[in-house]
Structures are given as structure tokens and as C-alpha cells.
Amino acid sequence: MIRNSKFRRQVRHLRLRKKLAGVAACPRCCVSLTANNMYVQFIDDDNGVTLASSSTLAPEFKALNLKRNVAAAAALGKLAAEKAQAAGISAVVFDRSGFKYHGRIKAIADAIRAAGIKF
Numbered sequence: 001m002i003r004n005s006k007f008r009r010q011v012r013h014l015r016l017r018k019k020l021a022g023v024a025a026c027p028r029c030c031v032s033l034t035a036n037n038m039y040v041q042f043i044d045d046d047n048g049v050t051l052a053s054s055s056t057l058a059p060e061f062k063a064l065n066l067k068r069n070v071a072a073a074a075a076l077g078k079l080a081a082e083k084a085q086a087a088g089i090s091a092v093v094f095d096r097s098g099f100k101y102h103g104r105i106k107a108i109a110d111a112i113r114a115a116g117i118k119f
Contacts, residue, residue, distance in 0.1 A: 013098030077111025
């Protein structure tokens with residue numbers, strides 16, 4: 001069995017998803033990172049619906065002309081929180097998708113909290 005960093009992240013992700021799920025009153029805030037982009041979704045797992053989402057591919061983010069670093073992650077978290085509040089979301093369950101809670105993941109979470117959404 002190959003035990004590289006991708007495998008370890010998948011194991012952490014499965015361990016997290018056993019414990020948390022989003023409902024309509026308190027959706028799941030799923031954060032995902034790739035080599036080039038960052039994504040944030042607010043998901044109602046009961047109905048299988050994405051309530052709000054934001055990513056570095058969105059025109060609002062591209063207008064900021066930021067690189068894919070911690071400062072950009074904070075800006076993405078702020079944009080995602082604004083979209084969530086527009087959708088009527090005030091509390092979420094944070095799903096880090098198996099990524100370690102530091103750097104860009106932490107910056108996104110802190111920006112969402114600062115915008116007034118409770119974890």
C-alpha cells in the first residue's frame with residue numbers, strides 16, 4: 001500500500017466525514033485546495049444541495065488580482081462569507097477536507113468567522 005501525502009489526506013478526510021454533516025439549519029462549509037485554485041462551498045447534506053459557493057475562479061475574486069497565498073485565502077473566505085450571508089446562512093460546520101488546519105485553510109476559516117458566521 002502506498003502511503004504518500006495524498007493517501008494520508010484521504011484518510012483524514014474520511015475520518016472527518018464520518019463525524020460531521022451539514023443540515024439546512026447549519027450547513028457544512030467544505031474547503032478544498034488544489035495546486036492552482038481554492039474552493040469554498042456551503043452544502044446541505046440532507047438534501048444534497050450546494051447553498052452557496054465561491055472559488056478563485058469567480059470573477060469577483062479575479063478582480064482582486066491576488067496570487068494563491070494566505071492573503072488570497074483570507075479574501076476568498078470573506079467573499080464566501082458574504083455569499084453565505086446572502087443565502088441566509090449564519091452558522092456552519094467546518095469541513096477542512098482532510099487538509100491540515102494551518103496556512104490557507106486557517107486563513108479561510110478566520111475570514112469566515114470574522115464576517116460573522118459561527119462555527
